[in-house]
Amino acid sequence: MTAPSLHAASAVELATLVRSRAVSSEELVRAALGRIHALDGGLHAFVEVFDDAIRAARAKDRVRRGPLPPFHGVPIGVKDLNVVRFRVTRFGSNGTLRLPLPFRSEEHTSELQSRQY
Numbered sequence: 001m002t003a004p005s006l007h008a009a010s011a012v013e014l015a016t017l018v019r020s021r022a023v024s025s026e027e028l029v030r031a032a033l034g035r036i037h038a039l040d041g042g043l044h045a046f047v048e049v050f051d052d053a054i055r056a057a058r059a060k061d062r063v064r065r066g067p068l069p070p071f072h073g074v075p076i077g078v079k080d081l082n083v084v085r086f087r088v089t090r091f092g093s094n095g096t097l098r099l100p101l102p103f104r105s106e107e108h109t110s111e112l113q114s115r116q117y
Contacts, residue, residue, distance in 0.1 A: 006023070006027075006028060006031045007031065007035055011071055011074050014028060014071075014074045015070060015071045015072070015073070015074050018072065018073040018074060019068070019072075024057070024061045024073070025057040025058075025060040025061050025072075025073030025074070025075075026054060026057040026058050026061055028057070028073065028074060028075055029053050029054050029056075029057040029075045030054065030057075032075045033049065033051065033053070033054070036049055037049070045077075046077065047080045047088060047089075048087060048088045050087070053075060057073065057075070060072060060073045061073065080092055
C-alpha cells in the first residue's frame with residue numbers, strides 16, 4: 001500500500017493490514033512521521049513528536065503469538081492534555097513550561113502503552 005493510501009485508511013483498515021502482514025507497524029509509523037514532519041510546520045497540531053516510535057513499532061512487528069490487541073501496531077496521537085511519563089505535556093497552554101513530566105502516565109495513556117496498542 002502506498003503512503004497516500006495509508007493516510008486515507010481507517011484505523012480498522014490499518015489494523016487489518018498489520019494483522020495480515022500486508023504492511024508492518026514500522027511502515028505505518030514511518031508514513032505517519034513523514035506526514036507529520038511534512039505538514040505540521042504549518043498546522044502546529046503536535047506539541048511533541050515521538051520519533052523513537054519507530055523502535056516501538058519494530059518491537060510490535062516481532063510480536064506474532066497469541067491474541068493481539070485490536071489495534072496492535074497502529075500508531076496513535078496522544079493529545080497534549082494527557083500526561084505521558086517523561087514527555088513534554090503543556091496541557092494546551094503556551095504558558096506551561098516545556099519540561100518532561102517525571103511522574104506516571106495517566107491511566108488511559110498507561111493502558112494504551114501496557115497493552116501494546
